[in-house]
Amino acid sequence: MSNESYDHLKFNTIAQHGGQSIDTHSKARAVPIYQTTSYGFENIDHAASLFQMQEEGYIYSRNANPTNRVLEKRMAELEGGADAFAVSSGQSAITIALLTLAKIGDEIITTNALYGGTYTLFAETFKRFGVTVRFVDGRNLSEVTKAINEKTKAIYTETIGNPGLQIADIKAVSKVAHDHGLPLIVDSTFTTPYLQQPIAFGADIVVHSTTKFIGGHGTSIGGIIVDAGKFDWANGRFPEFTIPVPALNHRSYLELNTESAFIAKARFDLGQNLGMSLSPFNGWLFIQGLESLPLRMKQHVENAKQIAGFLDEHELVTWVNYPGLVGNEQYELANTYLPRGAGSIFTFGVKGGLEAAKTFIQSVKLLSHVANVGDSKSLVIHPASTTHSRLSSDEQRITGVTPEQIRISVGLEDVQDIKADIHQALVASREAKLTEQS
Known part of the structure; x- marks a missing residue:
């Protein structure tokens, strides 16, 4: 049965049914994979109507696909948004979201x-598009405000910074943005809509790398943009939403779809022209991931709490940065924005510094050393030498990276097995350090 007959479905139900009706032709219960490039037109008038966006339908899978459309609608429902656009990666989602707003000479904060x-x-990369990005301390609202000028098109943040784990005060930052007629764009990859719905706190656009927790099994690359449908694009800062477009039968994007003007422009402008389309097979896999998301996230968080507590008491660990730990400087902020838990990704420092951290990575057996997070399997990495290695030491420090730091994405294995592997790797890091000193 379609969820369209209900007005207020709960999260777990939407994760199973959102955006889908039983297939009208085959009566398939599961979402079919529409592995096709193109779609037939009924006649010349029907084709023209679709191209001018006078009616809904499908033309070419570069801009829309029925399988991906279920994913888009389901994610929009889970986030409390108006519509969504699924793309080829998390980086694509960020790029399309921001460049839909900013052009040569514009700025992003x-x-x-x-x-x-x-x-x-x-x-x-954004410099090559003529777009200037100003980096600010998100905890300092006066610094955010001072960076705004007439060229600014949006403010961007992550729900939980990677890997510094700085929790965004979305209410406060969104107020600054809205006071200046700007949208707030939030990357919610680490939290997923299960742990936080940024739109409820004032975000206007939410992006995800669906590669991570939404897929959940490390099998597929993808991203998605969700539009809250609440921002006033006619406030004077965004004429590209109000100026008539010949391809839209001389209508503007706001005239085309007032509530989802942003997603319409993102999809049929950059999305179509740059070809950052999501494979329908990957879209189908992400739909499967959403159906188990509530259960997985609950266990991810429970395991992370136990591992963080274990590391916090370990003699070979110098510090643990997990906002869910009592005593963490962000504990109260985590309770405000993440009442279901502070996620399952955090960092810790290995006693012995850089070389000990490298030895730890080399010594894990159960945990996987890969450049990913949000997998059902536990993953570790040394950010300073990998994900943030292109940054200078000062830039690393600003983003929350230190030489002894290990980032862990806690998976769904038995927590005792995770603890055992971490312990033996820590012991190996100490023994290597002692050998080096002798």
């Missing part, structure tokens, strides 16, 4: 506690 790939995208 971002908090500086970012994933290394995003930092590089902003600091280097």
Whole structure:
């Protein structure tokens, strides 16, 4: 039965049914994989109507696909948004979301506690598009405000910074953004809609790397953009939403779809022209991931709490940065924004510094040393030499990276097995250090 007959479904139900009706042709219960490039037109008028976006339908899978459309609708429902656009990766989602708003000469403001790939995208790649990105301390609202000028098009942040784990005060930052007629864009990859719905706190656009927890099994690359559908694009800062477009039968994007104007522009402008389309097979896998997301996230968080507590008391660990730990400087902020738990990704420092941290990584057996997070399996990495290695030491420090730091993404294995593997790797790091000193 379609969820369309209900007005207020709960999260777990939406994760199973959102955006889907039983297939009208085959009556398939599961979402079919529409592995096709193109779709037939009924006649010349029907084709013209679709191309001018006068009616809904499908033309070419570069801009829309029925399988991916279920994913988009389901994610929009889970986030409390109006619509969504699924793309080829998390980086694609960030790029399309921001460049839908900013062009040559424009500026974006971002908090500086970012994933290394995003930092590089902003600091280097966006320059090639003529877009300036200003990095600020998101905890200092006056610094955020001072960075705003007439060229600013958006403010960007992560729900939980990677790997510094700085929790965004979305209410406060969104107020600054809205007071200046700007949208707030939030990367919610670490939290997923299960742990936090940024739109409820004032975000206007939410992006995810669906590669991570939403897929959940390390099998597929993808991303998604969710539009809250609440921002006033006609406030004077965004004429590209109000100016008529010949391809839209001389209508503007706001005239085309007032509530989802942003997603419409993202999809049929950059999304279509740059070809950052999501494979329908990957879209189908992400739908499967959403169906188990509530159960997985609950266990991810429970395991992370236990591992963080274990490390916090371990003699070979100098510090643990997990906002869910009592005594962490962000504990109260975590209770406000993440009442279901502070996620399952955190960092810790290995006693003995850089070389001990490297030895720890080399010594894990059950845990996997890979450049990913949000997998059902536990993963570890040394950010300073990998994900953030392109940054200078000062840039690493700003983003929350230190030489002795290990980032762990706690998986769904038995927690005792995770503890045992971590312990033996820590012991190996100490023995290597002692051998080096002798």
